[in-house]
Amino acid sequence: MVGMGLIMLAISWLGNILRWRGTLEKACWFLWCALLSFPSGFVAVLAGWFTAEVGRQPWVVYGLLRTKDTVTPSLKTGDVITSLLAYIIDYAVIYAFGLYYIYRLLKEGLEEDSVGAGGATPGRPLATETGNRE
Amino acid sequence: MTALEPSSLALFWAGVIAVAIVVYATLDGFDLGVGALFGTTRQAQLRSQMIAAISPFWDGNETWLVVIGASLYAAFPVAYAVFMAPFYLPVLLLLLGLIFRGVAFEFRITTSRSLG
Numbered sequence: 001m002v003g004m005g006l007i008m009l010a011i012s013w014l015g016n017i018l019r020w021r022g023t024l025e026k027a028c029w030f031l032w033c034a035l036l037s038f039p040s041g042f043v044a045v046l047a048g049w050f051t052a053e054v055g056r057q058p059w060v061v062y063g064l065l066r067t068k069d070t071v072t073p074s075l076k077t078g079d080v081i082t083s084l085l086a087y088i089i090d091y092a093v094i095y096a097f098g099l100y101y102i103y104r105l106l107k108e109g110l111e112e113d114s115v116g117a118g119g120a121t122p123g124r125p126l127a128t129e130t131g132n133r134e
Numbered sequence: 135m136t137a138l139e140p141s142s143l144a145l146f147w148a149g150v151i152a153v154a155i156v157v158y159a160t161l162d163g164f165d166l167g168v169g170a171l172f173g174t175t176r177q178a179q180l181r182s183q184m185i186a187a188i189s190p191f192w193d194g195n196e197t198w199l200v201v202i203g204a205s206l207y208a209a210f211p212v213a214y215a216v217f218m219a220p221f222y223l224p225v226l227l228l229l230l231g232l233i234f235r236g237v238a239f240e241f242r243i244t245t246s247r248s249l250g
Contacts, residue, residue: 074219083226090230094237101244 001051004044011037038102147209151202158198165192169235189239196232 011034018024025031059070140148165188172184206214218225 072215072219074215075222079222082223086226086230090233094233097241098237101241105244 001044001048004040004047007037008040008044035106038106039099144209147205151205151209154198154201154205158195158202161191161195161198164188165195185239185242192239193236196236199232 014030015024015034018027018030057067057070059065060067168184168188172181175181206217
């Protein structure tokens with residue numbers, strides 16, 4: 001997560017330096033870097049979650065209530081495997097379509113009127129003007 | 135107080151869960167119902183109206199389900215264990231359905247091709 005943050009800072013500072021020099025629009029390599037860095041926010045969020053949550057068992061007490069004491073007795077191995085696989089498939093499908101839609105939004109480029117918050121639905125900042133296309 | 139008489143804390147949490155179930159059934163019944171009726175029309179305009187009617191509220195309404203589950207888990211862990219053991223896979227299907235439903239709200243906006 002920290003690494004992704006440094007990469008984001010590097011890209012934004014580099015972009016400002018290039019703009020200050022007036023060569024931002026001509027630096028094709030940098031524009032490609034900026035385009036390809038679009039998943040960096042998602043990667044950073046997921047990496048942060050992994051750091052915070054992997055191996056975390058807040059229901060055990062060190063030395064007193066061990067992991068083997070906290071296993072749900074009624075839970076069958078098959079159920080756990082089924083639910084884990086179901087979640088993996090579920091998230092794989094959703095992330096694949098999410099990437100596809102992000103790619104399509106990037107390909108279409110900015111709309112002139114998408115800057116203002118006019119068409120945004122309350123509480124859904126991502127759902128801006130694009131929703132009024134149909 | 136005899137041993138069979140419930141404590142006032144247990145009564146309080148039973149009340150919280152009962153209220154949460156009623157509020158959940160009422161509020162989320164509204165947007166799940168609109169979701170069920172969504173399949174009855176293919177007109178894009180009607181479908182957009184349906185989505186617009188529930189999109190600011192549906193996720194708030196679903197939060198009552200979290201209140202029910204968390205209260206049951208924290209206040210009545212034995213009841214939670216009895217409930218969750220046989221209903222593990224049905225609850226999994228419920229959660230997967232809610233995940234796809236929630237994502238569908240966000241993805242629908244980004245599709246340019248009309249689904250109607």
